[in-house]
Amino acid sequence: MSGRRKHNEERIRLRMNEDKSTTELHSSFYGSLGRYQWQQYFLHVLPAFTAGVHMLSQVTVGASPDHKCISPLPLNSSELEDVCYVETEEGLEKCMEWEYDQTYYGSTIVTEWDLVCDRRWMRAAAQSIFMFGVLFGAAILGPMADKYGRMKIFYASSVLQVLFGVGAAFCYHYIAFVICKFFLGMFGSAGAYVTGFVLTMEMVGPKYRTALGFGMQAIFDVGGMVVAGWGVLIKDWNLLQLVYGLHGAILLGHWWLTDESVYWLYTKGEKEKAKEIVQKGMKVNKLKASVSESDMEKIFSVADTKEKYGIMDLLRTPRMRLRILNVCLNWFANSIVFYGLSLNTDTLLKGDPFLMLFLVTLPGLPSYVLTPILVDRFGRRDITSTFMMVGGLACIIAAFIPKDTTAGSTAVITMVMIGKFFIAGSFAIIYNYTAELFPTVVRSSAMGSGAMCARLSGALTPLISLLDSFDPKLPSVIFGTISLISGFLTLFLPETLGKTMPQTLEEGESLGLGDRRRCFGSSIQQNERASVASDTV
Template identity: 50%
Template sequence: MTSGQDIDTLMGHLGDFGKYQAWQFTLHILSAITAGLNMLSLVTVAAVPEHRCEISEHDLNKTYTELNETILGVHIPRLQSGKFDSCSLINTTTNATYKCDSWVFDHTYYGTSRAIEWEFVCDQRWMGAVAQSAYMFGVFTGAVWLGNLADKVGRKPVFCWSAVLQLLLGVGVAFTPEYISFLVIRYLYGIFGSAGSYIPGFVLTMELVGPSKRSMCGVAFQAAFAVGIMLVAGWGAIIKDRQLLQIIYGCHALVLCGHFWLMDESPRWLWANGRTSEAVSIIKKALKTNKSPVTIAPEEYTGKAAKEKRTQNEKAGVLDLFKTPNLRKKTLNVMLCWFANSLVYYGLSLSTGSMKGNPYLVLFVMGLVELPSYVVTVYLMDRLGRRSLTSFEMIAGGICCIIAVNLAEGPVSTGFVFAGKFLIASSFAIVYNYSAELFPTVIRNSAMGLGAMCARTSGALTPLITLLDSFDPKMPAIIFAVIALVSGFLVTFLPETLEKPMPQTIEDGEKFGIGDTCFTSLCAKGAKDEDEDGKPTTDMEVKPLKSQNDAVY
């Protein structure tokens, strides 16, 4: 029996989702809630409320005054759309227009915000976009650096120490006195706030639960992320002071700090790195928690991992994803998939941000609308497979972008925006599971980190791309749609992972899915090749077993 088969056998004794897995999964998924909350915190903390140029004879002490259109028309020019220009005034003596340098803000929904204090409007609009981009580039850094680190030193240390730093930075950023230091701390906050715990937490779950529960648990992470978005809106509606609000956001990391004592390391990671006795010890604990009658003798497994495998694993890192042709093709394809999903997801979110009404309610609904898409995703993933569903939803989401931007503003256009958000939220959720199943254990966290890096790159670029609407209002949406369509088509060349065993080693990862594309199979369950005798065989010789005692991960 090989080392990889040993750990598969041991993990199979636990069943797919017993009491132990449920408890650990609960601990892991808390990181998704804080990740979503941290990611969108700037939407309220640095919100740009309704504003216009200050009219000195009406706005006393820079206080926003509600004025009728007649008075506004005397002092403020109109844009081609018919709306009042928030960046210009009319000289009532010469009737010439000029750029203003002082603004007043409507405080109906926001008491204070960074955008009000530092005036992220008009020619300084870029400052708000850069602030959000700084956080996203922090997530980019964390995804690469911490993802690779988690493959080398373990999932648990990276998860737990990131939680501590997330708490310190989340509270500390509330007290930054000026813009540059704010950007620096936001960057560091991004490293640990939405990457450091979230990605290892997701991988821990994928390496612990059985095949039949991977889809449900993976999508549940995305639903928890959406709950984090709803928390941003909920706290924002209650707390009007931006400093106290940010402190509240940062303190949510306290729920992760107890994981030092409550959460276990991944037995698969321990086994793959030669720490066999620790892996067996955790599995024995899990069997006891699950009240399993199975007993295992640690001495039978201690030292099973071969020395040469330990040497290989110590050297395994993100670069191994590009050294062999099949892994390289899969890696580049998945990187584009993450990039495209994130770009359209945030692009559609920004387009709905202009909706009229209570901004907290709008933000809350933006998180809420994702939940039914995840229910549908869980139902369909294990029936249609990952590949076909991801491809269809990305292509359909891109088409929704194109249709929405070419329709006049109204209910129909809004409907296509929400349809696009529904589809992309679903495909984005699948990508997490899909990526974890495509890549081998020894570099799985690195692969997830690389994917998240690409997603955060596009997330960072999204607010900057939206600035292109000053040239053509349709340009941002067309860019989002084209990238989604291209990536959706390329996904059809990835192998299906449904009901396939997850690869353990670099060699397994290179062999996995060779010759399996959407075009070599008539169904989404994964292609099967034929050997010389015409006997069908899967891409890997190991097949997932059905019973609790012989289940394979």
């Protein structure tokens, strides 16, 4: 056991000694942000924008305006209020028809199909089904991107999200609408967005991963702001959904403009194609140097492989198994707070719903500016943990502040914005962090697994929100508690700041062996070394 441990540590030291020369070669194409990288990055971030539009469109398309019962006609009811049962001359009767307040909305799916009272769950189900679509997409499209290539899945998803996004606008039955939303979620987020993110992470070196990754999250939030803007201008839900769906048309030219991941091509043994893209990038960046076969070997440090890798490979070895479980919980927790705050603006906050949606989305932008500075200074692990715990705590506190007064309402808005600031930051970090924690051969599978867990919690969020019928504070307390627990467990992940991304399963399992940072003192460092020693036997 001792001999194997020494051999493993020696291999890590040799690998670390090669990092400097590898990074120098890497920077000739990937590490420096030249014209080529910016061109490709602009194409990669566009699906982040459309994903933000599709993800939050339900806030306007599926809004539930104030309403009152008009059939049977209540004897003493002059205000718009949620009335499910009314007193008539014949006694208590169930309401069959409602009048909806049109101050902010002309029509929504709620007013179209009367999704109130005992049909209220159908409104929540529409958003949940969209998220289950994203969940299903993450489960199958991530591994497919690892197997067939990033670009094939990226472009197929781009085309299909337009078809289903536009198709949802012409659905005049609830079942048809939610079917379109399911596939819109599948291809609009899990397919195009996550795959585009992986393409970016594999295109640049460690120096720029954080900033570019956070840029994609910022563009996602801009998509949410656009949702609010269109909601102000368009009052009919069919036309509004049509406009949202047409946003995906900006992705239709990607097949001819976007390049495949050089990392993926190289790990699949397609060296010539990989070399062609590298040479193309260097030409666009006006670099005179050429890349030889030996340079490519040093840059990627990976042997030819035709082995098939997938989600099960993430569970094969002890340290990666614990890591993927921890990361999946992190995605789950971040998502449940992020969407709990974003999708429930009508219940959490009072006032103009479009302004509230804009205000809840707004804190993400300064968070995406500040957080990259912090994570590049203090590391991914500690900042993620801190942000999740603060965000979860803010979510819980907001639930206990009375909203009856102006001061109370202002305090709730402030606390929600604080919570969104921190949880947006931690949610953005986990995209980069996951890409850095797992090797190239299973990176899309890891990202897909994390996204799958995030969408599972996203699917549960509208359903958990229905618990406000028992206690208005209960949903927020659940969201915040999960975030606090996951934030604490994040401290047990290895730090990836400034490290070369692993490429093989062996490198992924050994990640963190030389990590000198400590969370709870030297005991974790010693346990980690002991774990690695036992894993190599």
